[in-house]
Amino acid sequence: MEALEAAAGEVSKDEIMKLFQAQRDAFHAELPVSYDARMDRINRTAQMIIDHQDALCEAVSNDFGHRSGVQTVMTDLMSVVGHAKDHKKNLKKWMRPEKRKMDFPLNLLGASGQVEYQPKGVVGVIAPWNFPINLAFDPAIGAFGAGNRVIIKFSEFCPETGELVKKLVAEYFAPEEMTVITGGPETGQSFSEIPWDHLIFTGGGGIAKHVMAAAAQNLTPVTLELGGKSPTIVGPDADVQKTTQRIAMGKMMNAGQICLAPDYLLVPHDKEEAVVSGIVASVTEQYPTLIANDDYTSVINARHKDRLQGLIDDALAKGAKQTIINPGDEDFSNTNSNKMPLTVLQDVNDDMRVMQEEIFGPILPVKTYRNLEEVIDYVNNHDRPLGLYYFGETESDKRKILDKTISGGVTVNDVIFHIAQHDLPFGGVGPSGMGAYTGPDGFKEFSHAKAVYRQPKINIAKIAGFLPPYGATTDKTMKQQMRL
Structure with missing residues (x-):
């Protein structure tokens, strides 16, 4: 142009x-x-x-x-x-x-x-x-x-x-x-x-x-x-109170508008309700109110807010159950603000847009699992995420997740913080980025990593037999080099 x-x-x-x-x-x-x-x-x-x-x-x-x-x-x-x-x-x-x-x-x-x-x-x-x-x-x-x-x-x-x-x-x-x-x-x-x-x-x-x-x-x-859909895995032996406090902090930061935000939770089936309750309690503790709270960030604009609400509506229409975390029982419909409360979605599946698109906002889907192999298969059957988070204490479980999943970076027993370490590389893999x-x-x-080779004054190529006409010295060098 x-x-x-x-x-x-x-x-x-x-x-x-x-x-x-x-x-x-x-x-x-x-x-x-x-x-x-x-x-x-x-x-x-x-x-x-x-x-x-x-x-x-x-x-x-x-x-x-x-x-x-x-x-x-x-x-x-x-x-x-x-x-x-x-x-x-x-x-x-x-x-x-x-x-x-x-x-x-x-x-x-x-x-x-x-x-x-x-x-x-x-x-x-x-x-x-x-x-x-x-x-x-x-x-x-x-x-x-x-x-x-x-x-x-x-x-x-x-x-x-x-x-x-x-x-x-x-x-x-x-x-x-x-x-x-x-x-x-x-x-x-x-x-x-x-x-x-x-x-x-x-x-x-x-x-x-x-x-x-x-x-x-x-x-x-x-x-x-x-970015992409960064999974947050609650391990079988995770401390639910500590885990949900840290997940809530990471998800509510910048109202979830973070490429590394916890995008969805993978939770043991017998801990689902405890985890959801923990998220509710932690958000309530950290943000007693939302609309007039200086600590809580607005969604960037009305268009993005409408997109997020569309993800929620699509999930509900397809069978999801929602928990809206509104600690101050505020009326979000009666304000010009683009702030949104955190919505936790349960009973989600991959037919829902919220499980297909990067959320980039205050929505948190929860999926359940029965063993870590199921978790690993689910993560590996989807695009490589920018971040992956694992909560748990058993070293063999941590090692299994680290070894068997591929992601841009990992934070163990917290979320997001690997990006804050300047001596660690920040980057994605595959659909979540390159470099x-x-x-x-x-x-x-x-x-640019420039290779510089300095040759001495003596012609090493001639000594090694690399300089024509080739002969016995050449044969000797080649035989020597063609052995393991």
Whole structure:
């Protein structure tokens, strides 16, 4: 789409391409990118967040209709600052070349080899709306640590936050270092078509297929963080009170609008009612009221709320039983708020949309099981999830779940918290994503691992018989190498 044809609020491909080319030129001019330059950009990113935390919390809350400022600090801002601290502690170590063992006979007479981690160039970041600060700037810090430049496409569902972030980044960075663009679906499509040196997308699997198809036209390497239906398994010996308290905390955080939220429960058939009662009690303790409660976040917009209600209605029409957890007995129909209470659904089956689609909101289906083999089969017969959670104390049961299921990451005896560990990779597998970032894994994700082999002055190829004309030395070397 030409610049003059861009719809109101959209950014044309030509405009994005100009920003990309300016960053690419500046990147090439700077090579090699020093540790000090990388840390300066990382520190400026974190300082920008620290300096403007109140304004950022307010903007995010306004975009959501209401979102707890405490929660925004905990889930969005602290993550970015923590990511910066992790780089400050470890980046020099990550940047060091890695010596590798060379194979005989090309390892003779001082020959050597190593891997040098080199920046790729310009990284495009497509950020989602649910954690708009975290999921824009955590990847940006990882890209900076690897020595790259960054352009962020901010979500159109957070317009106030997007405009604020765009303004702040322009104050703290030259556009050749990092810049932010806003816009809707047309901008997103154009953004995906740029020949990035690396592209990271966080969002839904349906859109990810279009992003990946567009990136494929340029053979752009991509990282996809997609979510999915993360199962939460209550083991046979789980402590129901502790388990339900932690599940309630994770499910109610951000009103369930988390790619790693517990999507559905798998519960022993004889503990189902105890678990549901525990969820009710824990939600009531944590959120005595909902509508006017500053701690409880709103669903992002009316469209998303309608989609969630549609999942509930579909499940009820197909035989599910609901428990609406409304501790303050509030009238949600008599408010302009998009807040929703948590609805627990029992007697669910795979014919229901709620068991087919990622929920991304305050709905929690409960399925029962009789043995862990049944659980493993169920998980493995569905798409690989981004997260998996197991509650229980028996080590053999934990090991069985870890060994026999495949997921992006796992938290044992809690939910979500593996993403908060900067030294662990965050990423999906299969339909829940590809690639991973944070910590050393993020450094490698955004770097090119360049192999460097150094040959001594003496011609080892000739000594080994690799130099024509071939003869007895060649035969000796080949016979030696063709043995196990």
